[in-house]
């Protein structure tokens with residue numbers, strides 16, 4: 527097992543703690559290099575059975591992004607780029623995953639968390655969106671048959687003086703979230 531140097535561990539933990547959903551973004555484009563850095567991080571997310579059944583569909587085309595927003599009520603931000611995490615259903619079926627297999631949904635979450643954190647680590651703002659019409663997004667992005675769009679990661683440069691992120695309640699402590707078994 528490789529060990530993590532203490533300063534690296536502290537940097538990773540600081541990034542985890544400071545990442546917040548960004549819903550106000552500037553018009554500045556996101557460079558191809560930055561997008562590739564985020565996408566490369568995504569392939570390191572853990573996946574059920576190590577099968578990698580998700581696919582990342584990227585767009586930074588302003589016209590496509592505009593239409594994407596129109597079919598995504600949950601997309602409050604005007605992103606400069608978006609990565610749509612899709613599940614490749616035919617591929618999943620070929621590996622024996624039924625459509626309702628929990629692992630397929632969990633994999634979307636691990637990919638999303640990894641992309642969000644990677645974006646934050648390189649100074650981009652990012653926010654997940656699941657409130658969208660799956661059928662419409664499939665058409666807008668011209669997805670191959672059987673690819674289901676599950677979550678869109680919006681990307682952009684955070685707008686200065688943006689409003690504070692949405693809060694559903696106070697951030698729980700790890701003690702609130704944890705039960706120790708005797």
Ligand SMILES: Cc1cc2nc3c(=O)[nH]c(=O)nc-3n(C[C@H](O)[C@H](O)[C@H](O)COP(=O)(O)O)c2cc1C
Pocket residue numbers: 545546547548549600601602653654655656657691692693694
């Ligand atoms: C599965 C999932 C779906 C989400 N969908 C949306 C969405 O459609 N629109 C949105 O603005 N935020 C969405 N969010 C972001 C949450 O609202 C956000 O993570 C939460 O308010 C906590 O904020 P924080 O991540 O900045 O701590 C989603 C988050 C998750 C995990």
